[in-house]
Amino acid sequence: MQVVIAPAEELARTAADAVEELLARRPDAVLGLATGSSPLGLYDELVRRHERGLSFARVRAFSLDEYVGLPAGHPQSYRSVLTREVVARLDLPADALHVPDGTADDLPAAAAAYEAAIADAGGVDLQVLGIGTDGHLAFNEPGSSLASRTRVKTLTAQTRHDNARFFDDDPDAVPRHVLTQGIGTILAARHLVLLATGRAKAEAVHQMVEGAVSALWPATALQLHPHVSVLVDEAAAARLQLAGYYREAWAGRPDGWGL
Numbered sequence: 624m625q626v627v628i629a630p631a632e633e634l635a636r637t638a639a640d641a642v643e644e645l646l647a648r649r650p651d652a653v654l655g656l657a658t659g660s661s662p663l664g665l666y667d668e669l670v671r672r673h674e675r676g677l678s679f680a681r682v683r684a685f686s687l688d689e690y691v692g693l694p695a696g697h698p699q700s701y702r703s704v705l706t707r708e709v710v711a712r713l714d715l716p717a718d719a720l721h722v723p724d725g726t727a728d729d730l731p732a733a734a735a736a737y738e739a740a741i742a743d744a745g746g747v748d749l750q751v752l753g754i755g756t757d758g759h760l761a762f763n764e765p766g767s768s769l770a771s772r773t774r775v776k777t778l779t780a781q782t783r784h785d786n787a788r789f790f791d792d793d794p795d796a797v798p799r800h801v802l803t804q805g806i807g808t809i810l811a812a813r814h815l816v817l818l819a820t821g822r823a824k825a826e827a828v829h830q831m832v833e834g835a836v837s838a839l840w841p842a843t844a845l846q847l848h849p850h851v852s853v854l855v856d857e858a859a860a861a862r863l864q865l866a867g868y869y870r871e872a873w874a875g876r877p878d879g880w881g882l
């Protein structure tokens with residue numbers, strides 16, 4: 624795992640460099656998009672670079688997850704959030720954004736269709752990730768199979784509490800069920816770029832990078848992936864035991880090496 628400890632603005636630029644390098648190599652790349660506050664700095668940076676000429680016109684994008692049961696067009700559905708925060712601000716065509724269908728009558732069929740759509744696109748080249756305070760990735764809560772694929776999950780009380788800020792601070796208004804890419808789905812992406820900031824993420828980041836691989840901390844499955852970049856600010860890095868080594872490795876990387 625590659626761990627970068629830097630101020631949030633620098634993390635956003637470093638992640639944007641990886642996206643820009645990918646698009647230079649592959650203009651029709653497949654990007655995996657995360658919701659939540661963690662990737663917002665990266666999305667802002669991509670918008671700035673788009674305004675300077677970086678094109679997303681041929682990119683395909685896949686959301687990590689979606690709430691079940693929110694009506695189409697609900698402002699907090701992840702389709703709405705990603706359309707507002709990413710697609711509408713870039714030249715990414717609206718029909719290039721794929722999101723699991725949380726309104727489907729047949730949710731297992733919608734999950735299978737989502738897996739098929741990712742495979743048809745050739746798989747995800749670069750997956751943007753955040754992490755929950757309980758170590759969840761996408762909506763793979765503690766106890767998730769580390770080999771899981773897209774499926775329905777039940778949110779924990781902790782996650783509904785964390786996400787209540789998007790639902791008028793009412794945890795009961797947060798949907799109880801979601802469709803989420805599985806840990807196995809996420810691990811199939813070619814490059815994983817995880818952003819985490821703030822003290823509330825410090826324990827989850829420590830477990831993810833340095834803890835024993837366990838369903839109790841689903842993000843620890845990233846230790847099994849060959850190309851993971853973990854971008855954290857000082858507060859989120861506060862519990863890392865090997866922080867000194869990570870800093871030394873990043874500062875001393877050979878010229879021209881990025882994520």
Ligand SMILES: N[C@@H]1[C@@H](O)[C@H](O)[C@@H](COP(=O)(O)O)O[C@@H]1O
Nearest residue numbers: 657659660661753754755761762
């Ligand atoms: N499903 C999303 C995750 O993909 C995200 O990583 C997490 C953390 O969100 P934030 O970045 O706002 O802390 O929130 C939600 O649960």
